[in-house]
Amino acid sequence: MTTMTPLFSISELPDNSAKGIELGERKLFAVNQKGNIYLYENRCPHKGIPLEWMPDTFLDLEKQFIQCATHGALFTIDQGLCIAGPCTGAKLVPISFEVIEGQVCIA
Numbered sequence: 001m002t003t004m005t006p007l008f009s010i011s012e013l014p015d016n017s018a019k020g021i022e023l024g025e026r027k028l029f030a031v032n033q034k035g036n037i038y039l040y041e042n043r044c045p046h047k048g049i050p051l052e053w054m055p056d057t058f059l060d061l062e063k064q065f066i067q068c069a070t071h072g073a074l075f076t077i078d079q080g081l082c083i084a085g086p087c088t089g090a091k092l093v094p095i096s097f098e099v100i101e102g103q104v105c106i107a
Contacts, residue, residue: 004105018058029058033077039097044068045090
């Protein structure tokens with residue numbers, strides 16, 4: 001049986017918000033858009049650096065896209081696809097997760 005590691009409670013991630021998560025050396029982030037949770041590695045495909053410039057600041061001003069603070073690249077929330085910026089066509093790395101008793105958990 002696979003051991004699941006809880007990352008955070010769904011109640012900690014309101015609609016149209018994002019949250020950074022550090023799991024040892026691993027950096028991840030989650031986005032809640034219209035009640036759907038998306039989880040990605042916190043790593044820009046262009047330079048391999050974290051996306052945010054301030055804690056939990058991953059979305060553009062309109063909260064429609066994930067935005068790299070360094071280059072301004074924009075990524076779709078649901079697919080992590082870069083649609084504008086120096087890495088257009090590249091994708092963020094999605095992380096598989098399960099929601100168990102209100103907790104977002106990864107294997």
